Amino acid sequence: MGFHKSGKTKIALALSVMALAACGGSSNSGTNLVTDPGTSDAPTWVAGTFEAASKFKDYCATPRTGTDPYNNNAPYPDKSGSELHEKMWLRSYSDNTYLWYSEIEDNDPNNFNIVDYFKQLKTTQTTDSGAKKDNFHGSQNTADYNKRTQSGVTSGYGINWQFNALVPPRDLIVRYTEPNSPADLAGLKRGSQILEIDGVDFVNGNNVDVIDAGLFPEQVSESHSFKLLEPDGTIITKTFTSADVVSSPVQNTKVIETEIGKVGYLQFNSHIGLAQEGLIDAISQFSDENVSEVVVDLRYNGGGLLAMASQFAYMVAGDNATKNRTFENTIFNNKYTSTNPITGNSLSPTPFYDKKIDYVSYQFTSEDLPSIDLQRIFVLTTGSTCSASEAFMNGLRGIDIDVIQIGTSTCGKPYGFYPQDNCGDTYFTIQFKGVNAKGFGEYSDGFEPKESPQFASQIKGCSVADDYSKALGDPEEGMFSAALEYMKSESCPVVTLSRASKSLDEVQKASNEDGLAIQAPNQILNSIILENKILHRREIK
Template sequence: MRVLGIIGLTILLQACGGGGGNTTQNQTPTTPPVTPPSGSTWQSGVFASEDVFKNRCEVPRTGTDLNGNTFPDIQGTTFDEQMWLRSWSNDTYLWYSEITDQNPQGFSTSIEYFNVLKTEELTASGAAKDNFHFSQSTEEYESFAQSGSQTGYGINWSFIRNSPPRSLRVSTVEPNSSASDAGVLRGDTLLSINGVDFINGSDVDAINNGLFPENENTETEFVFERNDGTEVTLTLRSGNFEKSFVNNTKIIDTDAGRVGYFRFDGFQRPGQTPLIDTFQTFVNANVTQLVMDLRYNGGGLLAMASQLGYMIAGPNQTNNAIFESSRFNDKYTNTNPVTGDSLSPTPFYDREIDWDSSTFTNRQLPSVNLSRIYVITTDSSCSASEALINSLRGIDIEVIQIGGTTCGKPYGFYPTGNCGTTYFTIQFQGVNNKNFGDYADGFKPTVSPQFDDELPGCVASDDFNNPLGNEQEGMLSAALFRMTEGICPSSNDQVLSSFANTKKTSNEENDKLSVFDARYRAIMLENSINTPILESQEK
């Protein structure tokens, strides 16, 4: 899913008072009565303020959050949680008028109700208009947002096909993880998990539980097929590991000049320093060409995308230019409905950000000052990745696209927590310096572009037989060929080319693994901090 910018966590924190007094043993505990808030009766088309229902929870949390703040929860009901979701969605959802207003009492859980609080309209290609509506445990979200750490085996997956016969391959393996220690390799194809057939099996819950463990120290048996056709059985133990965001940085000498290449897997807070260091390396090496590999980059902080745009284009091309402007629903044409601030565009940021103090440092960002770049993409290139492409085009940087159509998410949201769950609902659309932001079907590499969402470039398939960063790897090889020869390589398989440019239809979306859809987008989470100078948005 896309989430841009530096976003303040929207969980309201308030202290809870307690009373004194003596207690006696064997005293029967009592639950305080729940007083229904004013306006708590559902009436079609009538919406009470979301504040009426905020933090009224069926099961209030006790203790403190990851930052040591007392949970704000008070006793409420599932109906209160649902009514908060209803009012919040009606107020802030970009397409609020396309939500069918349904009585919450017809849904047993808050998440079940949240899942219907979105538009069912389709894009021009027949894909779901809103394909980025999901929720996640607040604790899990905050942990990843603050440190980039997540629970799992250290495997990043590439979902080739999500319905039987399924196809799932290892795209990358995180260093210092269980998968790395066990010898999992890029390109490994999953055959079974804990004895359950992954390809055609019907036990979706067992598959999801195995792929996405909720807790550490969960042992799971995987059977993979290697690229050479052999099978290997590996037992992996889940753990908490930190994701590496900047990888495979290298300098490549070509007939077209000195090329800087790097793979960037997420616009997340921990990636800022290595990203700046990478561009300083490119500046020191006097690179004249740049290949930016965003094939697995699902998005992140809008502010970091803005920084990267500056490091590519430099001060002259970004001077007084807009990186992105946000458009909310028609209730809020001048004001941000989440922050209450007046709307103002995001510029190209030229300095390092101090995340702890939410301010800029005095460190000026390096820049390679290029007017043309090559970007490697797949349908996993999403959100902030697409915003970066769009914003560079907005200041007339030529973007040559290599690979496949991006995911199509010119939208963003403010992750908002309530009662232990963080919800992600589309709240704004981003547009560039030229006021363009209509790429809901993704950016497409095209030999001869005719439409605004088509970019000059070459279709190429993800090559699982070669390491990422290897000059023989299919996508990087195609980028270097296009750079030196001025044309696309002629060896692209037409079937793969067709697949790479095919968007998923709404029916295909329904065939996905039930948990995969949300988890896939959760990996794209954008970090968030409260900041007075940087608008808190995620893409």
């Protein structure tokens, strides 16, 4: 069904059995509860034969006890089972819902542990460029996932890192810090590089255990010493103490005066619920100050809520351009051409949402979103620009809003999934593909900026490397300055930078060739899945 403008319209929760609700207290929160402790019949694997996933759901080798603070303190659904139950659920669930289910090899689950079995439940085919078709398959502890996605909280120093090399000589650069985080309060600058951690040589050292412990503290209140090289060549030593850090997904909103008029800028890092107010405030400011152009910095935004991407696209394009238009259509595997395999609902287009959403209750409010009615938008991108960020770009292109891309190619994820909890782990397996109003969604190798585009996945704009010598939002920073120049001349300036970030594929390939690699590959993938690439799908009834 289409979107009806009503404050009572509710967004259907489509995140499996997990209800993303506000945390609340409960008188029985300390009790030791296990739902239905009975054991299911022992499963048997038969190649090519798939039983219903529901037969194995929530039968766990180690059932959780107590209640779920992220589901109104309801008892966990776990029942006593085995590792084979968990693997058989993964197998049936993947065969039913995975976008490329026919490309999964049906290997005997008895030959794998749970983690390794899930890892291979995906296609091994590649895109036209030779890249992996599915680079977004993963899992995460459910409690950690809920903490991040529902409260915007992560444990650490509040540093967003750029991993350029995980093996000697290692190269790790600060992208940005979260406001009021331990790193921000310590004055850590964008572009700083690690030289030592807790006295251990980070660049060429062999003590990867110390390096990993310092980079990824397991608990809050851990203190670790870092020697860093700042962008100006100064070497400094700082001690960071880990803490629970609240994300600020919208930062550096500003309006600057230029030769062609006022230009708005905002740094948009993640499509999580906390971003909605920041986006509304930014668009309201741009409208009040009558900006003529807007630059959206998506270079580190790997996605999140598709509903928010639709809202933001509406705020950019306005009512006239989006009324009764489709933001995105969803395509599942060929078993489900008219219904959603997860929710059972009939498939219908995602429109451009023009109302504020209560992301706790998943209801539309009666509050209209502001808009600035632009005919074109500038986006700053890198290989970390992904998922809902790409959907934002693609959705606007589908209604002929001119998108100007400045930076490097995006990650290439026209796909999404419904995060699904089972036995304390949340699994992310590609289940659908998104296409815009023109039916285009073939950008699995990313959107590429080109002065003279020749293919549909190439977008008019300029190829510019990430510039770590300047702060994000500085008009002299490489990408931002290129966007400002393009506004004046409609051509790409010559930008010379001292360094450029490497792609995730390059980093992973190098790390797999050396036993001294720090454990960041899994950390990176989990971070992308958790913080960026989760396409929290909501359907409007």
